[in-house]
Amino acid sequence: MSAANLVVAEDDSYLKSDIVQDMIKQLRAIDTFGSYDGWSEARIIDPVVLTKERKQQIPVIGDPDEMTLARVKAYYNSLSSLIEKKSGLMAVPMVNITHEGFGRALIMVGKLIIVDKILRDVHRWGFPSLEKMCEQTDATITKALDLIEKYKSAATD
Amino acid sequence: MSAANLVVAEDDSYLKSDIVQDMIKQLRAIDTFGSYDGWSEARIIDPVVLTKERKQQIPVIGDPDEMTLARVKAYYNSLSSLIEKKSGLMAVPMVNITHEGFGRALIMVGKLIIVDKILRDVHRWGFPSLEKMCEQTDATITKALDLIEKYKSAATD
Numbered sequence: 001m002s003a004a005n006l007v008v009a010e011d012d013s014y015l016k017s018d019i020v021q022d023m024i025k026q027l028r029a030i031d032t033f034g035s036y037d038g039w040s041e042a043r044i045i046d047p048v049v050l051t052k053e054r055k056q057q058i059p060v061i062g063d064p065d066e067m068t069l070a071r072v073k074a075y076y077n078s079l080s081s082l083i084e085k086k087s088g089l090m091a092v093p094m095v096n097i098t099h100e101g102f103g104r105a106l107i108m109v110g111k112l113i114i115v116d117k118i119l120r121d122v123h124r125w126g127f128p129s130l131e132k133m134c135e136q137t138d139a140t141i142t143k144a145l146d147l148i149e150k151y152k153s154a155a156t157d
Numbered sequence: 158m159s160a161a162n163l164v165v166a167e168d169d170s171y172l173k174s175d176i177v178q179d180m181i182k183q184l185r186a187i188d189t190f191g192s193y194d195g196w197s198e199a200r201i202i203d204p205v206v207l208t209k210e211r212k213q214q215i216p217v218i219g220d221p222d223e224m225t226l227a228r229v230k231a232y233y234n235s236l237s238s239l240i241e242k243k244s245g246l247m248a249v250p251m252v253n254i255t256h257e258g259f260g261r262a263l264i265m266v267g268k269l270i271i272v273d274k275i276l277r278d279v280h281r282w283g284f285p286s287l288e289k290m291c292e293q294t295d296a297t298i299t300k301a302l303d304l305i306e307k308y309k310s311a312a313t314d
Contacts, residue, residue, distance in 0.1 A: 094261065096253050104251065106263075111270045111304065112311060147268065151311040154269060 007049050008042040014130035015041050019137040022081055023048070026074035047071065048133065050126030064101045064123040072097070072125050076105050079115065079137065083107065083144050089155060091144075097122055107144065112155040114144040164206050165199040171287035172198050176294040179238055180205070183231035204228065205290065207283030221258045221280040229254070229282050233262050236272065236294065240264065240301050246312060248301075254279055264301065269312040271301040 014020055024044050028036055036044050048071060050058075076093040083091040089109045097103030101122035107115035119125070127133035148155045171177055181201050185193055193201050205228060207215075230252050237248040246266045254260030258279035264272035276282070284290035305312045 094251070094253055094263070096251055106251070108270060111273070111308065113265060113268045113270060116268070151268065151308065151314075154308040154311045157308075 006042060006046045007051055007054070008046045008130060010040060010042045012042060012130050014134050015045070017130070017134045018082055019078055019134060020045055020130060022078035023074055026077050027071070030070055030074065045130070048075075048126050049129055050124060051128065054126075055124050058124050060101065060121045060123045063099055064097070064125070068122060068125055069097060072105070072119070072122060076107065076115075079140065080107050082137070083109070083114065083141055086141065087145055087148050089148065095119075109144075109148055110155040111157045112147065112151050114147045114155070115140060163199060163203050164208055164211070165203045165287060167197060167199045169199060169287050171291050172202070174287070174291045175239055176235055176291060177202055177287060179235035180231055183234050184228070187227055187231065202287070205232075205283050206286055207281060208285065211283075212281050215281050217258065217278045217280045220256055221254070221282070225279060225282055226254060229262070229276070229279060233264065233272075236297065237264050239294070240266070240271065240298055243298065244302060244305050244312075246305065252276075266301075266305055267312040268314045269304065269308050271304045271312070272297060 008015070020041075024041050027044055047067070073093075073095050076095050080091040080093040087109065091114070092108045093105070094108065095103065095105045097119060101120070103119040103122060105115065105117045105119055106113055127136065165172070177198075181198050184201055204224070230250075233250040233252050237250040240248040244266065248271070249265045251263045251265065252260065253262075254276060258277070260276040260279060262272065262274045262276055263270055284293065
């Protein structure tokens with residue numbers, strides 16, 4: 001994607017948020033061929049932002065492409081990592097996407113499921129903006145931490 | 158596999174156990190081409206029994222074959238179904254096998270993980286005998302029911 005088509009501004013203040021920073025780290029980690037070398041942070045995270053126009057251009061037939069799946073997994077890895085930092089307990093993500101882009105994402109702490117998300121049309125997985133991404137992530141983390149608090153004994157089993 | 162090579166006897170008393178009966182039902186359900194038509198119960202469940210000799214003949218390279226994966230999933234479906242009957246709570250299995258036959262099988266009740274099994278060398282997935290299969294299954298179910306009892310509130314959330 002050429003720089004002209006980016007929707008994330010280089011000075012987007014949400015680039016510095018925990019979730020975006022961690023996700024960029026995760027994406028760089030799986031970039032074994034160095035495709036991202038020399039890319040700005042905005043450019044790496046850019047495909048995660050799906051505007052209405054972008055969504056319309058992605059067909060929901062067949063299986064989602066590999067990079068989209070990698071991004072979904074990177075996101076749940078990051079989410080786990082943030083929950084781990086805040087709770088002090090090990091959080092384990094498990095993302096199961098079957099054919100046609102349907103699936104389920106879990107994050108577990110001990111014997112407790114603290115994030116449980118049904119995924120549909122993974123082809124079009126993304127957020128309307130980095131701001132929305134941070135908002136949703138914060139809400140998910142708050143809910144997860146509440147669950148850990150509520151069922152502490154199962155979470156620490 | 159010809160009848161001569163079967164290791165499960167037609168009169169094996171464990172053929173009537175809950176887990177074996179349910180698993181045969183699951184396997185028949187996914188047998189869309191009717192390959193099992195006219196097969197005895199012993200013949201359908203037979204590949205699940207891996208004697209030492211059989212194990213040695215299965216290489217652990219590459220990905221496990223489709224039928225083995227289907228059998229692993231059928232087993233965890235059956236296990237969930239038995240736990241559901243005994244606990245009266247909905248049990249949801251999730252089997253995630255990545256490449257090379259490594260993976261993880263979960264069974265969830267509410268927000269609680271009641272079965273959590275790391276799978277390795279799925280190519281060679283099976284039990285030494287139907288008797289052992291029933292024993293291990295019973296032990297897993299007992300443990301699962303204990304966990305539900307212990308963390309009832311998370312299990313019913």
